[in-house]
Amino acid sequence: MSEKEEPRIGVFICHCGTNIAGVVDVKQVVDFTSKQPNVVFATDYTYMCSDPGQALIKDSIKEHKLNRVVVAACSPRMHEPTFRKTCQEAGLNPYLFEMANIREQCCWVHMGEPEKATEKAKALVKAALAKASLLEPLTPMEFNVERSALIIGGGIAGIQAALDLANAGFHVYLVEKEPSIGGHMAQLDKTFPTLDCSACILTPKMVDVGRHPNITLLTYCEAQEVEGFIGNFKVKILRKARYVDEKACTGCGVCAQKCPVKVPSEFDLGLGMRKAIYIPFPQSVPITHTIDKENCLYFTRGVCKVCEKFCPAKAIRFDQQDETIELKVGIIINATGYDLFNAKKLPQYGYGKYKNVITGLEFERLVNASGPTGGKIVRPSDGKTPKSVAFIQCIGSRDEHHGVPYCSRICCMASLKHAHQVKEKIPGAEVCVFYIDLRCFGKGYEEFLVRVQDEGIRLVRGKVSEIYENPETGNLRLRLEDTLLGEVMETEFELVVLAVALVPRAEAPALQTLLKVSRGADGFFLEAHPKLRPVETHIPGIFICGCAQGPKDIPDTVAQASAAAAQAAIPLSQGKVTAEPLTAYVLEDYCSGCGVCEAICPYKAIELKEVEEGKRRAEVNEALCQGCGLCGAACPSKAIVLRGFTEPQLMSQIEALSSV
Amino acid sequence: MGKPKIACYWAASCGGCDVSVLDIGSKLADIVEQVEIVFWPIALDFKYKDVEAMPDQSIDICLFNGGIRNEENEHMAKLLRRKSKILIAYGACAYLGGILGLANLATLKELFSRVYRETPSTVNPENTVPQPTVKVKEGELKLSPLLEYLKPLNEVVEVDYYIPGCPPIGEKAWEALIALIKGEKPPKGTVLTADERTVCDSCPRVKEEKKIKELKRIYQVIPDPEKCFLEQGIICMGPATRGGCDAQCIKAGLPCKGCFGPAPNVEDQGARMLSALASIVEVNSEEEAKRFAESVADPAGTFYLFSLPSSMLKRRVK
Numbered sequence: 001m002s003e004k005e006e007p008r009i010g011v012f013i014c015h016c017g018t019n020i021a022g023v024v025d026v027k028q029v030v031d032f033t034s035k036q037p038n039v040v041f042a043t044d045y046t047y048m049c050s051d052p053g054q055a056l057i058k059d060s061i062k063e064h065k066l067n068r069v070v071v072a073a074c075s076p077r078m079h080e081p082t083f084r085k086t087c088q089e090a091g092l093n094p095y096l097f098e099m100a101n102i103r104e105q106c107c108w109v110h111m112g113e114p115e116k117a118t119e120k121a122k123a124l125v126k127a128a129l130a131k132a133s134l135l136e137p138l139t140p141m142e143f144n145v146e147r148s149a150l151i152i153g154g155g156i157a158g159i160q161a162a163l164d165l166a167n168a169g170f171h172v173y174l175v176e177k178e179p180s181i182g183g184h185m186a187q188l189d190k191t192f193p194t195l196d197c198s199a200c201i202l203t204p205k206m207v208d209v210g211r212h213p214n215i216t217l218l219t220y221c222e223a224q225e226v227e228g229f230i231g232n233f234k235v236k237i238l239r240k241a242r243y244v245d246e247k248a249c250t251g252c253g254v255c256a257q258k259c260p261v262k263v264p265s266e267f268d269l270g271l272g273m274r275k276a277i278y279i280p281f282p283q284s285v286p287i288t289h290t291i292d293k294e295n296c297l298y299f300t301r302g303v304c305k306v307c308e309k310f311c312p313a314k315a316i317r318f319d320q321q322d323e324t325i326e327l328k329v330g331i332i333i334n335a336t337g338y339d340l341f342n343a344k345k346l347p348q349y350g351y352g353k354y355k356n357v358i359t360g361l362e363f364e365r366l367v368n369a370s371g372p373t374g375g376k377i378v379r380p381s382d383g384k385t386p387k388s389v390a391f392i393q394c395i396g397s398r399d400e401h402h403g404v405p406y407c408s409r410i411c412c413m414a415s416l417k418h419a420h421q422v423k424e425k426i427p428g429a430e431v432c433v434f435y436i437d438l439r440c441f442g443k444g445y446e447e448f449l450v451r452v453q454d455e456g457i458r459l460v461r462g463k464v465s466e467i468y469e470n471p472e473t474g475n476l477r478l479r480l481e482d483t484l485l486g487e488v489m490e491t492e493f494e495l496v497v498l499a500v501a502l503v504p505r506a507e508a509p510a511l512q513t514l515l516k517v518s519r520g521a522d523g524f525f526l527e528a529h530p531k532l533r534p535v536e537t538h539i540p541g542i543f544i545c546g547c548a549q550g551p552k553d554i555p556d557t558v559a560q561a562s563a564a565a566a567q568a569a570i571p572l573s574q575g576k577v578t579a580e581p582l583t584a585y586v587l588e589d590y591c592s593g594c595g596v597c598e599a600i601c602p603y604k605a606i607e608l609k610e611v612e613e614g615k616r617r618a619e620v621n622e623a624l625c626q627g628c629g630l631c632g633a634a635c636p637s638k639a640i641v642l643r644g645f646t647e648p649q650l651m652s653q654i655e656a657l658s659s660v
Numbered sequence: 661m662g663k664p665k666i667a668c669y670w671a672a673s674c675g676g677c678d679v680s681v682l683d684i685g686s687k688l689a690d691i692v693e694q695v696e697i698v699f700w701p702i703a704l705d706f707k708y709k710d711v712e713a714m715p716d717q718s719i720d721i722c723l724f725n726g727g728i729r730n731e732e733n734e735h736m737a738k739l740l741r742r743k744s745k746i747l748i749a750y751g752a753c754a755y756l757g758g759i760l761g762l763a764n765l766a767t768l769k770e771l772f773s774r775v776y777r778e779t780p781s782t783v784n785p786e787n788t789v790p791q792p793t794v795k796v797k798e799g800e801l802k803l804s805p806l807l808e809y810l811k812p813l814n815e816v817v818e819v820d821y822y823i824p825g826c827p828p829i830g831e832k833a834w835e836a837l838i839a840l841i842k843g844e845k846p847p848k849g850t851v852l853t854a855d856e857r858t859v860c861d862s863c864p865r866v867k868e869e870k871k872i873k874e875l876k877r878i879y880q881v882i883p884d885p886e887k888c889f890l891e892q893g894i895i896c897m898g899p900a901t902r903g904g905c906d907a908q909c910i911k912a913g914l915p916c917k918g919c920f921g922p923a924p925n926v927e928d929q930g931a932r933m934l935s936a937l938a939s940i941v942e943v944n945s946e947e948e949a950k951r952f953a954e955s956v957a958d959p960a961g962t963f964y965l966f967s968l969p970s971s972m973l974k975r976r977v978k
């Protein structure tokens with residue numbers, strides 16, 4: 001369309017069933033609209049978004065030679081994309097389309113005042129018309145996509161997503177900060193509700209990752225810098241020195257046997273010991289050992305080197321250095337999982353003070369055959385088998401004041417699983433679960449609850465208010481109100497297990513800055529839409545899955561990981577992406593290089609370039625720009641224009657609104 | 661053809677603009693050679709009636725400084741418009757309203773009460789307030805009545821060009837005049853002696869990251885002379901102020917106050933600066949934001965020091 005061409009606007013007013021037509025007098029609005037300047041056609045229809053509705057628009061574009069289309073209906077967030085496509089199909093540039101929101105912003109808020117709502121609908125249409133006349137055709141941009149993926153976090157979420165993408169034929173870089181992949185699932189003993197052994201179902205996947213030709217496994221590594229945009233991310237990875245040659249090490253374990261230094265094992269949560277050269281757990285992938293520099297005698301005192309002496313593969317490299325690896329990837333998946341709530345923040349439960357108060361994850365290590373006790377449930381204080389065990393729910397969860405407001409979703413089931421394991425391993429033990437509500441919502445979960453109840457586990461509804469220890473026996477007295485009986489009671493147990501909340505990773509803020517993604521009020525990474533875009537983030541090309549997005553069990557984690565892989569595979573397999581042309585650009589003649597825009601851009605899409613000595617000009621990277629408009633609003637000299645929301649366009653809307 | 665005829669007039673102004681015309685020193689003598697000054701109340705003894713007697717359009721260029729605050733100012737603006745081929749709003753007051761325009765935040769009644777009764781330095785037990793007419797022995801004295809609010813020149817007459825600054829830069833102003841005399845006429849409405857870009861463009865200070873946590877006033881700190889004022893938390897109007905002054909104040913160690921007015925295309929300098937400032941403040945809660953906002957001493961006098969009457973705010977109505 002040439003610039004000089006007179007606007008020929010078609011206006012389509014939607015009833016949205018009775019949503020709009022039940023409040024606004026649609027006929028009146030049509031009447032009003034048809035008398036407005038540049039309007040060559042105006043009509044209404046019950047559901048403009050339906051096939052016949054869209055056909056009406058397409059036919060009218062052709063019949064009346066429309067060069068602008070205005071639809072007055074719902075929020076543009078709902079159907080702007082729909083109608084843009086409709087216009088495009090009729091040969092009209094999709095950006096010559098404007099929407100007036102007369103549903104959410106009119107009918108739904110003024111249901112009781114139909115007359116005023118009708119007037120407001122007219123005003124909103126008039127404003128859309130004013131802007132429509134000033135619209136300009138825009139063309140989306142297209143970029144090539146690097147056909148490889150970066151996945152951050154090697155828990156079950158990262159593992160699943162990596163395998164799916166690798167199997168689909170894309171190269172995957174899987175980055176894990178620990179010496180082995182596996183995440184929390186590797187620490188679990190059995191998994192609810194089926195009671196499969198966690199390692200038995202996890203380790204085959206870990207092994208697959210380790211030897212998949214399409215996966216480059218980067219353990220003991222961290223992403224340090226991320227630049228670029230969908231299809232073209234440049235990433236710098238820090239590979240921490242493990243002082244062992246990954247290729248040479250066979251994982252025979254002689255070094256660890258001979259190493260004289262013992263330190264508490266992180267994997268066993270300090271309940272067991274490991275050596276200064278170690279693998280976190282027997283099924284670690286990779287099996288490469290790692291020297292813990294902080295505790296190794298050679299690094300701390302310059303003596304020893306026993307591992308080097310005995311290593312049959314000659315794999316020890318004391319001179320190894322940290323390295324930076326640079327990657328180019330098309331998409332990124334954040335699968336960094338969760339941390340556990342620090343139960344010491346709730347001193348009334350005595351965690352950290354009384355030895356026999358432990359967390360659920362510590363219980364997992366105690367009950368695990370390859371754990372520090374060989375799978376025997378014993379009391380940390382005296383190594384004795386407890387004859388009574390209490391499980392306390394919602395430690396930190398659903399506790400707005402001292403913990404987190406949300407439900408951690410897995411704890412009810414995890415504690416029921418633990419209760420069952422106590423019953424199984426300690427016949428005759430008294431087992432009691434103290435809960436607020438039991439939430440057993442998943443497939444097979446309710447059935448599991450019935451099953452453990454039948455095993456003689458006591459379920460008491462009530463929140464324990466305080467725990468104190470009998471210093472002589474190490475037993476714990478629990479004070480609580482049984483809210484079903486309405487009774488305050490005090491009971492004694494030999495071991496107490498706290499079901500602590502799942503919380504965002506401590507490093508989440510740093511990762512947020514690195515990836516420029518958002519987090520929700522709960523601190524977990526935020527999806528682009530809670531229902532319809534659950535694994536995308538608001539940054540194109542960056543996806544999330546697993547507990548990084550919020551607490552969830554393994555089935556949900558795996559499902560979400562596969563979903564993220566499937567979403568990520570779309571740009572990867574297409575090999576190119578198109579980006580919305582509604583981006584900002586700089587009017588260089590007016591830019592003085594003050595830098596306000598650069599500071600405020602949430603996508604780091606603006607850079608100040610030095611054009612001559614001491615003179616800077618802002619430049620928008622249109623691939624990174626998401627069209628949020630902050631820069632345009634902030635620019636003190638109006639040197640930034642946002643396409644589709646230019647000053648004349650917006651001012652014309654405001655003027656139209658205020659002239660009704 | 662004789663020498664081009666020049667007039668200078670001051671309306672509601674401090675006199676600084678007139679001084680800036682004289683500011684070019686010895687060059688003034690050369691210039692006076694080239695032009696004929698037909699009216700200049702501050703320097704030469706002409707009367708209003710002399711102007712009234714001139715034929716319309718007989719003045720080639722009139723430099724009009726000061727805002728329109730009273731009926732006399734308005735009358736003279738209209739008179740000089742009629743008599744002049746080119747009318748230039750000279751200086752921040754004629755161009756934008758200027759510092760005196762801050763009085764638009766008060767009603768006339770409040771203004772009088774403040775000036776003649778309330779200021780700490782006023783002793784006025786008889787409540788004497790100037791009147792439009794006063795009878796004295798010799799007859800009746802007349803004072804031009806104040807208008808409801810101060811207006812920039814272009815609100816009462818058509819203006820051909822603007823020369824910004826408080827005061828303008830004399831040398832540049834004369835250069836612009838000479839160009840006009842030579843017939844080099846830019847489009848009507850052009851702001852002469854000004855850049856397209858803002859003061860930041862000619863500011864020599866190093867700019868790094870525009871993020872500030874708190875505001876400081878210049879007397880509270882010793883500012884780093886090399887670093888951007890704003891990045892040090894000192895409000896500098898430079899980003900929102902049209903350049904052309906060569907960042908004089910900044911080079912002398914003072915932040916820009918904004919006297920060259922808004923950037924081209926910008927109708928409200930203060931609002932622009934406010935949104936820029938709000939954009940670079942790092943606060944984490946509504947309370948912190950409030951505390952920050954409250955830490956701006958004299959917001960109107962900071963963001964609208966020169967431009968209130970020509971801004972979207974313009975004046976207080978009630």
Ligand SMILES: Cc1cc2nc3c(=O)[nH]c(=O)nc-3n(C[C@H](O)[C@H](O)[C@H](O)COP(=O)(O)OP(=O)(O)OC[C@H]3O[C@@H](n4cnc5c(N)ncnc54)[C@H](O)[C@@H]3O)c2cc1C
Nearest residue numbers: 153155156157177183184191192337338360546547553554
């Ligand atoms: C006590 C307990 C018992 C449970 N029992 C069950 C059960 O029986 N059944 C069940 O379905 N679910 C159970 N769960 C839930 C289960 O643990 C989670 O669903 C699952 O582990 C989530 O996997 P993930 O990959 O999202 O996160 P994680 O397991 O936390 O994995 C994240 C991985 O990312 C790595 N990482 C983190 N940050 C970075 C970074 N910046 N760079 C590189 N790598 C990084 C971590 O080291 C880790 O390896 C239980 C949870 C607890 C606490």
